[in-house]
Amino acid sequence: MTDDHIEIRGLTKRYEGGDPGRPALYDVDLDIRHRHFVSLIGPSGCGKSTLLRVIAGLESHDGGRVSLFGQTPLQMCRRKAVGLVPQTPALLPWLTVRQNVALPSKVNRRARRQGDSPDELLRAVGLDDAAHRYPHELSGGMRQRVAIARAFGLRPDVLLMDEPFSALDEFTREALQLQLLALWQSRATTVVFVTHSVHEAVTLSDRVVVMSARPGRVHEVVPVDLPRPRDREAVTGFRTNGLEQRVRASLQGAWESGAAPDDLVRR
Amino acid sequence: MADHALRHAPGTPAGTAPGPVPGPVSRSTPGTRRRSPLHPVVWLPTTVLLVVLGFAWSAVAEEHPYILPTLSEVGGTLVSDPLLFLGNAWATLRIALVGAVFGAGTAFVLALLMSEIPVVRRALMPLAVVLNVTPVVAITPALVVAFGFGMTPKVVVTAIITFFPVLINVTTGLRSVPVPVLHVFRTLHASRLEVLFRLRIPSSLPYTLAALRVVLPLSVVGAVVAEFVAAGSSGGLGTMIRNSAATARLDYVYAAITCLAAMGVLMLALVTAVERRLLFWHDSQQQPAT
Structure with missing residues (x-):
């Protein structure tokens, strides 16, 4: 087995x-x-x-x-x-933090995988206040937290x-x-x-x-x-x-x- | 940059976000603030240079009126018949813009095809290079013979001149995606179209706009060159310069040149405004404009 x-x-x-x-x-x-x-x-x-x-x-x-x-x-x-967190945060700079976290649910919809809501994930990594900011406005540690929230998103x-x-x-x-x-x-x-x-x-x-x-x-x-x-x-x-x-x-x-x-x- | 931070996060000044990691926000420091255009550091150097050049011009124009018209003559000509210049400027601008839309549009679509289908790339690239290295001035008479004296040959010349820079830049931009981001998309099993529209095209925007910055002023060059060769019925500043030079009306020549310069500046300002709006996230927008 x-x-x-x-x-x-x-x-x-x-x-x-x-x-x-x-x-x-x-x-x-x-x-x-x-x-x-x-x-x-x-x-x-x-x-x-x-x-x-x-x-x-x-x-x-x-x-x-x-x-x-x-x-x-x-x-x-x-x-x-599969969730992936690369060495660099690998966020999309033109999307807000919230949109970045929501990305996995937006692509490949055929998989029909239900995940957590982006707001809930951002709360879990302590970034709910930064939801509408852009990656270039964040520190390196905050960006990596966004990447982790994104990877956890679809459970x-x-x-x-x-x-x-x-x-x-x-x-x-x-x-x-x-x-x-x-x-x-x-x-x-x-x-x-x-x-x-x-x-x-x-x-x-x-x-x-x-x-x-x-x-x-x-x-x-x-x-x-x-x-x-x-x-x-x-x-x-x-x-x-x-x-x-x-x-x-x-x-x-x-x-x-x-x-x-x-x-x-x-x- | 600073105004974006404020617009998107009202009430949360940069660097004071709560959380266990109070990391410094790397940008939006006071050093990157844009200076007011009224500050002497901004306008004084150019103004001094302009005044010096103006005196030099006047000195030459007084001595040799058959080589240079005086500045007041040029200004007077512009003011005496503004509608004449506006009409001709519009004729040239229309050719430049229609040609640029065709040229840049075709180049953008072909760049997408080339990035997705290697065979298309191998087939097209050599042809595009040959088209680029052939002097447009040399092609123009042939195009006039083929398409007549109307708008068509002029639009074709402008399209050819704008095609190549856009093709090269967009191709580069579509490939400028960081590998880790691509890996994230691949582990999500994103389709090629999703990668293209959600990742590659947005990544290529800085490159596309940099190309437009070069190509829009170039399109005016194309339109004027075409008008020189096919000084047809449709008017235009190029036609005007040719005819005025032939009849030694230098004031009209320089007034038309002034209009062309103004058009170029307006186009650059337009691209810069679009860049500020669309590329707020890009490194190029984090430094003060020079």
């Missing part, structure tokens, strides 16, 4: 013109349970963003199988069951986030992490979250998937057994520190396995 979780088996992805001996992703196996929050972390070039784009149906793969609750990524997109079965907070300052980032946790708690969905911050991965996730590079593959899956719902105290406590050390050690191993052999020869 694969209907109740995301199942990735033997996934291999090569880029045209890339080294055929070192695919971007090689033989990736991964299971993500329904309504789990999973982070992908790893050194640059480990294919975490590529993996996310394959799950989103934005890129094809060369081998293996990707099943999202028993469906292909394309079938999921056709039903508008997607899977929410894909590609380093959404990486361009923000630390204070804004931590505020947005807590807000994301609250949103996810109230409208539980499966989240795949790409990050390069160990703290962020541990704070948010049920599982941290550590990947290694050349070729990109899963190095280790670290379970995060912090209690839910998490608040600021829970994510700064003693156990969090221990888990972060655990992920860092795993990343070190992943980096060493991916660094060989060229990097070592040169030194």
